[in-house]
Amino acid sequence: MFLGGRADAEKELAHALSRQIGYTSGAYDLARIFSVLDVFSDNPSAYKEEVIAHLRANDNEESSEAYLAEITNFAQSMRLIETVSSRDARLQRLAPTEYGRSLLGARHLGNDKFFTYFATKVVLLADADYLTPILLYDGPQDSADLHSSFISFQEDLRERRMRWLAEAIPEKVLLDRIVRQITWLKLGKGIGAAHKIEIPSRNTARHHATPRQGWLYYLGMRDENKKVTDFGRAVIKALVPCSPYFWLGPLEGVEETLQLAPAVRKGGPFEDTFNLSGGNPIASEEEIESILDDIAEIMIRGFPYAKLVHASQASLKLPIEYIHYRSYRDKRLYPWETVIQRLFSVKRGLIERFSAHRGQVGFYRLKAEFNDGNK
Structure with missing residues (x-):
């Protein structure tokens, strides 16, 4: 749920209307992009x-400095890392976002299917507009038809959105502020004068x-x-419900904050509610109880990597995304708010909860006597 002001809402709406990574010069391999997070396993920044x-030490292709730098650009575009140094700093300092820390925790669990589920969401939040037409395309692969289909999709999408x-x-x-x-x-x-829509060239x-075909294979x-x-x-x-309008929307509540008329609001799927369990029956209390041990294990084993390093706590995004994954896997809808509340009640001897500074997600920490063995 969105709790910010108008300026933040405009920024979130603009991002939802442009979920695409524009870099094209390299760093196409998702595993390589995600490997950026390993630098921060024991470092806050x-x-x-x-x-x-770090990337060069694990590079077997003798890539150029520019190519390796591009990998960090991709990681930033996926909101895995962010710049924390000031604009006038001589050297750029980077740090993981909450999503980045949480994905790092998932990366070290050894649960490949959960990691793939989580990574897919991260990629879609950054690149749904470019990745979706490649996924939807059912014609000859590696052909000019694919490129033509991609261009047609973007042209139609952008005209509808404008x-x-x-x-x-x-x-x-107000419109110009968002357009910028x-x-x-x-x-x-x-x-x-009308605003100008840019249409991708065939070369673009x-x-x-081409690289996004590899992404789809990597993500299963x-x-x-x-x-x-x-x-x-x-x-x-x-991602593409029965609607003529396609988007992965902003945080739920952005349209209301911008005071858009109810008749023109596009609704979801929203960034903070997007999952693959739509239409599944709601889990019973017994079914919720049955997954609490698994969630607690994910939180405990992932904590050394997901924690903020400078503070002994980790984002609840890690267990929340695992709950979404289990909803998809088990074909049962586990409402994450209900499950998280029940988890902290049942596991209060192992894990404690902290409120969020912004939003409703918050953080968790292992109890001191248990945390000593999980540093």
Whole structure:
């Protein structure tokens, strides 16, 4: 649920309308991008040069400095890491986000299916607009048809979104503020001039479509024959509901904060409610009780990597995403708020909860006597 002000709401809406990673010069391998997080296993932050040195130490291809630097750009675009140094600092300092720390915890659990589920959500939050048309495409792979389909999808998507924006936010000053934050839109020049939609070129489509086929395979959405898997179909069902308008929306509550008229609000799937368990029956109390031990184990084993390092606590995003994963796996809807509340009641001797500084997610910490063995 979104709890910020108007400026933050405008930023969140712009991001939801432009979930695409624009970098095309390298760093196409997802495993390599995620490996950036390993630098922070025991460090709260690191200079960009230190991250690049880590990547070089694990590079078997003698990649250029520019190529390795591009990997950190991808990690930032996926909101796994962020810049924490000031703008005028001579060296750029990076640190993991809450999502980054949580994914690092999942990365070290040895539960490949859960990690893939979590990683898929992270990638979609950053790149759904570019990845979805590759997933939906059912024509000949590795062909010009794929690139043409990608371009057509983006052109139609952007025109629909621009029409919706103009209808939802008719005040020009407010509309222009959001347009400035959308990568594929340019302000119209001159009084009354229409905003300009940028359409990807065929060369751009080739650079984006080809590597993302590898991403789909890595995430298990397509198999080695490039056919859509059951997991891929579940993603499509959750991401592209029965609606003519496609988006992975902002945090729930952003549209209300911006005071959009109820008739024009697009609703979900929202960033903070997106999961693959839609339509599944709600779990019974007995079924909820049956997964509490598994969730606690995930929290305990993942804590040394998911914790903030500078503070002995970890984001609840880790167990929440595991609950979403279990909802998908078990074909039961486990409401995460209910499950988390029950978990801290049952496991209060092992784990304690901390309130969030912003939002409703919050943090957790292992009890001192248990934490001593999990540093």
